[in-house]
Amino acid sequence: MAEKERIERRQRRRRTRDRECHCCGRTTPFSWTCRCGFAICQECMNENVWGLSCNGITWHCPECGQQNGFGNQ
Numbered sequence: 001m002a003e004k005e006r007i008e009r010r011q012r013r014r015r016t017r018d019r020e021c022h023c024c025g026r027t028t029p030f031s032w033t034c035r036c037g038f039a040i041c042q043e044c045m046n047e048n049v050w051g052l053s054c055n056g057i058t059w060h061c062p063e064c065g066q067q068n069g070f071g072n073q
Contacts, residue, residue, distance in 0.1 A: 023048070034061040034068050
């Protein structure tokens with residue numbers, strides 16, 4: 001029983017949530033998210049990367065100003 005509960009907990013933790021993009025309002029299966037809750041879909045990120053990133057490695061959250069990685073380092 002404990003093994004089954006552990007597997008279920010792991011699956012819940014790995015489950016992704018569809019988030020609503022703060023720019024276009026669409027719900028997408030993948031979005032760039034900040035710890036503050038700001039979410040932006042890939043299409044909007046591609047359009048706005050010029051204003052959100054200065055080096056292509058990190059992006060700045062427009063809501064709270066934190067740096068977030070693109071995951072390419």
